[in-house]
Amino acid sequence: MPVASTTKRSLASALRVLCTGCLFWFATGCATSGPPASGRFESKDDRGFVIVQDVGIASSLRSDFRRAVRSMEDEQYAEAVELLSVVTEAAPHITVAHINLGIAQGELGELEEAERSMTRAVESNPNHPVAHNELGIIHRKRGKFEEARSSYERALDIYPGFHFARRNLAILCDLYLSDLDCALENYERYHRAVPDDAEAGIWIADLRNRTGRAAQ
Numbered sequence: 001m002p003v004a005s006t007t008k009r010s011l012a013s014a015l016r017v018l019c020t021g022c023l024f025w026f027a028t029g030c031a032t033s034g035p036p037a038s039g040r041f042e043s044k045d046d047r048g049f050v051i052v053q054d055v056g057i058a059s060s061l062r063s064d065f066r067r068a069v070r071s072m073e074d075e076q077y078a079e080a081v082e083l084l085s086v087v088t089e090a091a092p093h094i095t096v097a098h099i100n101l102g103i104a105q106g107e108l109g110e111l112e113e114a115e116r117s118m119t120r121a122v123e124s125n126p127n128h129p130v131a132h133n134e135l136g137i138i139h140r141k142r143g144k145f146e147e148a149r150s151s152y153e154r155a156l157d158i159y160p161g162f163h164f165a166r167r168n169l170a171i172l173c174d175l176y177l178s179d180l181d182c183a184l185e186n187y188e189r190y191h192r193a194v195p196d197d198a199e200a201g202i203w204i205a206d207l208r209n210r211t212g213r214a215a216q
Contacts, residue, residue, distance in 0.1 A: 057094065061087050065097060072104055080104040088120070095125040099134055106138055114138045129155040133165040136172075145176045166190040167200070174203070180211050 102117035136151030
C-alpha cells in the first residue's frame with residue numbers, strides 16, 4: 001500500500017486524459033478545392049469509444065485541422081492553437097475543433113482561453129460527452145471543483161460508459177472534494193469498465209482502507 005503522498009501523486013498523474021486518446025480526426029472524401037464538402041470528424045480512444053460529427057467544411061479548413069492534429073501529436077501546441085483558431089473562427093459549428101483548441105490552450109497553460117473554447121464546444125453541441133469532460137478538466141485546473149464535478153456528471157449523464165469521465169470524477173471527489181463515497185463508487189464503476197487498469201485497483205484498496213470498508 002503506497003503512502004498517502006505517493007498515492008496522491010499517482011492519482012494526480014491520471015487526472016489528464018492523454019491527448020492521443022482525445023484528439024479529434026477528420027475523415028472525408030477526395031475533394032481538394034472549391035466549395036465546402038461533406039466530411040466527418042471523429043474521435044477514437046484505445047477502447048473503441050467513437051464520436052462522429054458530419055459537417056460541411058472547405059478543403060482549406062480540412063487541411064488546417066489535419067495540420068493542427070499533427071502539431072498536437074508532436075506537442076507543438078502553439079502552432080496548433082494558431083491553426084485551430086482559424087478553423088473555429090471560420091466554422092464555429094465544428095464542436096471538435098473547439099475541443100482540440102481548448103486542449104492545446106490548456107497544454108500551454110492558457111486556462112482562461114481554454115475554458116472559453118470548451119464552453120463554446122458545449123454550446124455548439126450540449127450533448128457531446130467529450131466536450132463536457134474536457135471542460136471539467138479545465139475547471140479542475142482552475143480550482144473550480146464543483147463546476148468540474150457538474151461537467152463530469154453531465155458527460156456521464158449523456159454517456160454512462162464514458163470511462164475517462166468516470167475516472168476523472170472519481171479522482172476529483174477523492175483528491176479535491178474529499179467526497180470519499182463518490183470517489184469509491186466511481187473508482188469501482190471505472191474499474192469494472194477497465195479491469196486491466198492495475199492502478200485503479202490500488203486506488204480502490206486505498207479508499208477502502210481509509211473508509212474502513214471491507215473489500216467486496
